[in-house]
Amino acid sequence: MLSIARTSLQHSSRRVLSIARPIHTPCRPFTQPTPLKQAPATRNVPKIQRRNYSQIPERNSIGAFTPTSAALFVLAGVGLYFYFRHEKARLAEEREKERGLKSFGRPNIGGPFSLTTHDGKPFTEKDLNGKWSMVYFGFTNCPDICPAELDKVTAVLNNIQKEHGDIFLPVFISVDPARDTLPQMAQYLQDFHPSLVGLVGGYDETKAVCKAYRVYFSTPPNADPKGDYLVDHSIFVYLMDPKGEFVEAFGQNVSQEEIEAKINDAITEWQKETGKKV
Amino acid sequence: MGWFSSAPKKEEGAPNRQDRQKCWEARDAYFACLDDAGVVKAGEEGKACSKEKRLYEDNCARSWIDYFNQRRIIAEAQKDRLSRVSEKK
Numbered sequence: 001m002l003s004i005a006r007t008s009l010q011h012s013s014r015r016v017l018s019i020a021r022p023i024h025t026p027c028r029p030f031t032q033p034t035p036l037k038q039a040p041a042t043r044n045v046p047k048i049q050r051r052n053y054s055q056i057p058e059r060n061s062i063g064a065f066t067p068t069s070a071a072l073f074v075l076a077g078v079g080l081y082f083y084f085r086h087e088k089a090r091l092a093e094e095r096e097k098e099r100g101l102k103s104f105g106r107p108n109i110g111g112p113f114s115l116t117t118h119d120g121k122p123f124t125e126k127d128l129n130g131k132w133s134m135v136y137f138g139f140t141n142c143p144d145i146c147p148a149e150l151d152k153v154t155a156v157l158n159n160i161q162k163e164h165g166d167i168f169l170p171v172f173i174s175v176d177p178a179r180d181t182l183p184q185m186a187q188y189l190q191d192f193h194p195s196l197v198g199l200v201g202g203y204d205e206t207k208a209v210c211k212a213y214r215v216y217f218s219t220p221p222n223a224d225p226k227g228d229y230l231v232d233h234s235i236f237v238y239l240m241d242p243k244g245e246f247v248e249a250f251g252q253n254v255s256q257e258e259i260e261a262k263i264n265d266a267i268t269e270w271q272k273e274t275g276k277k278v
Numbered sequence: 279m280g281w282f283s284s285a286p287k288k289e290e291g292a293p294n295r296q297d298r299q300k301c302w303e304a305r306d307a308y309f310a311c312l313d314d315a316g317v318v319k320a321g322e323e324g325k326a327c328s329k330e331k332r333l334y335e336d337n338c339a340r341s342w343i344d345y346f347n348q349r350r351i352i353a354e355a356q357k358d359r360l361s362r363v364s365e366k367k
Contacts, residue, residue: 140292143342147298184291191295228341 109246111212118185118198131169135238139176140188154193167278173199175217175233177206242278301338308334320347
């Protein structure tokens with residue numbers, strides 16, 4: 001306010017001088033900086049000057065805040081508010097579209113399967129929906145990698161369940177249909193997290209689920225149920241979202257902390273999209 | 279005792295956590311003995327580690343033993359290669 005008052009004073013005091021002298025810098029906004037040599041331009045200058053300068057005192061006497069400027073200010077504010085809201089919505093939509101595209105780029109891991117749980121209930125890929133699932137393949141006679149990985153999964157589950165609640169469904173799918181009976185699976189899983197569900201099928205069902213998850217396994221179809229053999233198999237832990245879509249695969253070298261961080265990120269992302277955790 | 283020894287408690291069924299632990303401990307003891315004897319390939323130690331070997335075989339399935347022995351050879355070869363690489367540097 002003070003600076004406005006001062007400049008207005010200067011304007012009025014210079015008003016007289018400005019007729020005889022060229023225009024000074026504070027007044028530049030009201031005039032065209034036209035070179036004097038150009039005849040047509042100079043002819044117009046006095047006319048413009050006269051009109052502008054006669055208006056200044058009136059404008060200054062009212063001050064900068066007229067009802068019109070206040071209305072303009074409010075209008076601009078409201079306009080900007082709606083503009084930004086619109087932009088935000090547009091960006092969110094764009095991001096949504098991108099996400100949609102991203103899901104097209106996902107590896108095609110997972111798919112229909114039909115197996116039996118370690119306590120004898122039928123289980124298909126539809127039973128994975130509505131929960132975050134971790135899918136791991138192995139066999140109960142596995143010497144060291146499977147139990148180590150299942151221990152890691154157990155530790156991860158302990159922590160993420162504490163944080164997010166009961167929204168996880170970890171499954172352990174047998175790649176040894178000849179030897180992994182239901183009671184044997186049940187007994188084996190007692191050593192690990194209680195929410196782990198053991199899944200067993202015949203040779204063909206096992207082959208089908210392994211194909212769906214791009215898992216290699218080496219059990220021959222005519223393996224001896226009493227035989228002493230190992231099954232070579234892929235050892236990834238797959239994270240699937242509540243829609244049953246693949247999110248991430250964790251290899252043996254991915255630490256427990258890294259898995260937890262990835263799962264937390266996935267849940268946050270999902271929550272941003274859907275407003276829910278599952 | 280073990281689950282695949284001459285007098286197995288469990289004819290069928292996979293080893294549980296305790297069984298696995300026992301097997302791993304017996305394996306580590308046997309491999310430590312092999313290290314002392316300067317032997318990489320299990321079975322080439324003569325009679326140097328017979329006590330450890332018996333415990334190892336009592337507590338681990340044959341398939342596990344083959345797997346661990348084979349992995350020991352691979353791991354040693356890898357160690358060799360790694361040390362050679364670091365020497366070159």
